[in-house]
Amino acid sequence: MSDAGFITQEGVRTPLKGLRRTAARRMMTAWQAPVFHLTVEVDMTEASLVQQRVPGATVTDVFVAASAQALLAVPSLNAHVGDDELTLFPHANVGIAVATDNGLTVPVIHGADVLSLSEIATRRRDVVQRARARALVMDDVTGGTFTISNLGMMAIDRFDAILNVPQAAILAIGSTRRRYVWRGDTAVWLPIAELTLTCDHRAADGAAGATFLAALTAALTKPIVPA
Numbered sequence: 001m002s003d004a005g006f007i008t009q010e011g012v013r014t015p016l017k018g019l020r021r022t023a024a025r026r027m028m029t030a031w032q033a034p035v036f037h038l039t040v041e042v043d044m045t046e047a048s049l050v051q052q053r054v055p056g057a058t059v060t061d062v063f064v065a066a067s068a069q070a071l072l073a074v075p076s077l078n079a080h081v082g083d084d085e086l087t088l089f090p091h092a093n094v095g096i097a098v099a100t101d102n103g104l105t106v107p108v109i110h111g112a113d114v115l116s117l118s119e120i121a122t123r124r125r126d127v128v129q130r131a132r133a134r135a136l137v138m139d140d141v142t143g144g145t146f147t148i149s150n151l152g153m154m155a156i157d158r159f160d161a162i163l164n165v166p167q168a169a170i171l172a173i174g175s176t177r178r179r180y181v182w183r184g185d186t187a188v189w190l191p192i193a194e195l196t197l198t199c200d201h202r203a204a205d206g207a208a209g210a211t212f213l214a215a216l217t218a219a220l221t222k223p224i225v226p227a
C-alpha cells in the first residue's frame with residue numbers, strides 16, 4: 001500500500017493533505033459563523049448573450065462584473081469578518097471557486113469593479129487555467145473580498161454555498177433553465193437562474209443582503225455593451 005493511505009476493516013483511509021486539509025479547516029470555521037441565506041430568480045436573457053457581445057467572455061465573467069458592482073452598492077458585504085471587527089475594502093476582489101484534481105481552490109480577480117468585461121474574461125481564463133495546472137502563486141489566491149460558486153454547468157438548480165472565511169458573503173449560482181413565467185400581464189418563456197446569497201450575520205442583515213441581490217439582478221439584466 002502506498003503512503004497515500006492505508007487499509008482498515010472499514011475501507012481505505014487517506015489523510016487529508018494540502019488544499020483539502022486547508023479547505024477542511026476553513027469549512028469548520030465557516031460552520032461556526034451565524035449565516036443566513038437569501039434566494040432570487042433572475043432572468044438571464046441579457047447575460048446569456050455575452051459571447052455575442054464580448055468575444056471570449058462567458059456568463060461567469062458577467063457574474064464577476066455584476067457582483068463587483070453590487071458590492072459597491074452594499075459595502076458591508078465587501079468585507080472580512082474578524083472576532084471583534086469588520087474590515088471593509090475599497091475595491092471588489094472577486095474569487096471564483098474552481099474544482100481541480102487537487103481539490104477546490106479560489107483564484108481571485110483583483111479590482112473587478114474597475115475592470116471591463118473583456119479584462120475580467122482575460123484574467124479569469126488565466127487564473128482558472130493555472131489553477132487546474134497547479135501553477136497559481138500566492139497573490140492569485142489572497143486578498144479576495146467575495147466569492148462566487150457556480151454549479152450551474154453541472155445541472156444543479158439551487159444550492160447553499162459555505163462561506164469562504166473570513167469573507168462576509170458568497171454567491172451560489174444554479175443552472176439556467178427555461179421557465180414559463182409571468183411578465184406583467186403576459187406569460188412568456190424565459191431563461192431563469194436561481195441565485196443564493198450566503199451572508200455572515202455579523203457583517204450584514206437581511207435588508208443588506210436583499211439590497212445586494214437587487215443590485216446584482218439589475219446588473220445581470222442590463223444589456224451588455226461591447227467593450
